[in-house]
Amino acid sequence: MNQHRDGDGSRSVTARVHVLQHRNGWEEDSSSSPSSPSSLRTPAQIRAASTPATQTPTLPTSLPLPQVAASTAHMRFGKDGLLTRQGKKNTKVSPIASPPPPVQTQEDLQRREASLKELLKANPENSEVKYNLANHFKQQKNFTAAKRIYLEVLEGEPDNTKTLSNLANCHIVTGDLDEAKTLLRKVLTIDPDNVNALCNLGNLLKRAAAAAAGAAAAGAGAAAEIERCCEESSELLERALTLSAEQKEPAYFSSLCNLAEVKFTQGKKRAAVGYFTQAEATNPLHPWILKNKRIFVLLVT
Numbered sequence: 001m002n003q004h005r006d007g008d009g010s011r012s013v014t015a016r017v018h019v020l021q022h023r024n025g026w027e028e029d030s031s032s033s034p035s036s037p038s039s040l041r042t043p044a045q046i047r048a049a050s051t052p053a054t055q056t057p058t059l060p061t062s063l064p065l066p067q068v069a070a071s072t073a074h075m076r077f078g079k080d081g082l083l084t085r086q087g088k089k090n091t092k093v094s095p096i097a098s099p100p101p102p103v104q105t106q107e108d109l110q111r112r113e114a115s116l117k118e119l120l121k122a123n124p125e126n127s128e129v130k131y132n133l134a135n136h137f138k139q140q141k142n143f144t145a146a147k148r149i150y151l152e153v154l155e156g157e158p159d160n161t162k163t164l165s166n167l168a169n170c171h172i173v174t175g176d177l178d179e180a181k182t183l184l185r186k187v188l189t190i191d192p193d194n195v196n197a198l199c200n201l202g203n204l205l206k207r208a209a210a211a212a213a214g215a216a217a218a219g220a221g222a223a224a225e226i227e228r229c230c231e232e233s234s235e236l237l238e239r240a241l242t243l244s245a246e247q248k249e250p251a252y253f254s255s256l257c258n259l260a261e262v263k264f265t266q267g268k269k270r271a272a273v274g275y276f277t278q279a280e281a282t283n284p285l286h287p288w289i290l291k292n293k294r295i296f297v298l299l300v301t
């Protein structure tokens with residue numbers, strides 16, 4: 001599992017009632033309540049009697065409910081409010097979707113970049129502004145500019161673990177894996193319990209071991225390197241697993257999946273299946289689980 005971590009426009013109640021009336025074919029009783037007879041009435045009473053009385057319509061006892069189609073594309077496991085359809089085991093339906101986050105247009109991004117550059121021009125030594133500008137470039141996949149500004153931040157704050165981690169992520173994306181490992185090791189020297197760094201470095205070592213294991217001409221030296229990478233990766237990922245379980249972080253599932261792959265590379269079938277089983281119990285419909293389930297099932301048959 002190779003992933004690194006880093007107006008009110010509503011209708012009034014009355015308007016909504018009229019919509020329901022129209023849609024469901026029932027009519028509001030518009031007759032007014034009879035007024036009490038009186039031989040002498042004041043002008044106010046006459047005006048009141050001539051004004052139609054407002055009557056709240058009686059809603060039907062039931063309205064047709066919309067049918068919600070079950071779709072595996074929106075299934076999730078965990079504390080996301082999904083409902084289980086009765087009578088169908090493991091079938092889930094999505095709740096009412098929340099409004100999507102506002103989409104940033106290219107014009108929005110350009111304004112943000114210009115604003116950050118203006119702030120930096122006024123405060124050239126402000127590391128926070130530099131960090132935010134670097135993050136902006138990283139988000140826009142301008143990794144060259146992001147790396148350069150992260151390095152400027154590190155000149156004044158060499159132990160800034162967030163900057164080190166984000167710079168490492170840039171190197172991972174651009175394929176500079178050795179430099180990424182060096183930066184992540186420095187993060188763990190400063191903060192040994194940094195879950196993101198543990199996960200990312202463990203994942204990089206797992207990938208290195210798998211690549212070496214897949215080489216056709218793997219000799220004795222390559223085998224030793226594979227084992228070294230797997231052991232260090234396992235140690236880092238197990239530490240991340242323990243910390244993320246305590247902190248209830250998303251890294252828990254990621255660590256389980258990566259550990260399953262590491263043990264598979266080592267040929268430790270029982271351990272690989274054990275980690276896979278825990279990952280499947282955590283999120284049974286995750287694409288990685290669905291893609292690799294057959295492989296791990298075959299290990300125990």
